[in-house]
Amino acid sequence: MSPATKARKKSKATAKRETTAGRKRASGHAAAPAREDVDDPGDLVRAGSMGATSKTAERFLAKMAPAAVGAGASEDAMAPTFTISITGVSANSQAGAQTAFLAGSDALALVINISVSQDIINAGSHFTAHFQIIEFATNNVKVDQVTANSAFSWGSNFWISRGNNWGPTANDYTTPAKWGLAVGLYTFRATVEVIGLGAFATSQELPFRVR
Secondary structure: OOHHHHHHHHHHHHHHHHHHHHHHHHHOOOOOOOOOOOOOHHHOOOOOOOOOOHHHHHHHHHHHOOOOOOOOOOOOOOOOOOOEEEEEEEEEEOOEEOOEEOOOOOOOEEEEEEEEOHHHHHOOOEEEEEEEEEEOOOOOEEEEEEEEEEEOOOOOEEEEEEOOOOOOOHHHOOOHHHHOOOOEEEEEEEEEEEOOOOOEEEOOOEEEEEO
16 A cells, blocks of 8 residues: 555544544533532523523523512512601691781691501501691790591591681681790691501691791
């Protein structure tokens, strides 16, 4: 056998071995197992296709993991929130909201505007509200009228008040004097608390003058 013939046979044998090895690698027989570091499970890295299209990928992910409400939501993300807020307070005479009142003749009615979440209403909860008048010069509480254990009977947004500013006669008005207020500067503030749930709200202080 000539040297040229031997070289051709050797080349064919080498090509055959390389082709056979390539087929084995392509078929997966020679694939390395996924790396798993037992020291730290977080180091385990795996990869795989979720599908050729975005819709296929979405279906894949829906099967692999449960849905969450919002970013980073927990299992109790849909639990009741029980929120209440005081959206405003006002001091009112017979003519409406005012900042100055005549001690013996003007009406003085205090109003709290409240907003509450529907889950509190659905729970059948009750609330307690405080109407407080603070003497500006001393910061002493001059009046603390309480509406206690009242039901949420007026929907999610409502108002409550203390004091008569509607009559039917002027003698029926709750005047500053009837509140026990002398001439001077005062502020009105309010609190409201949902009994048994821990939800509460406070208002800003509203200044007014008695003349």
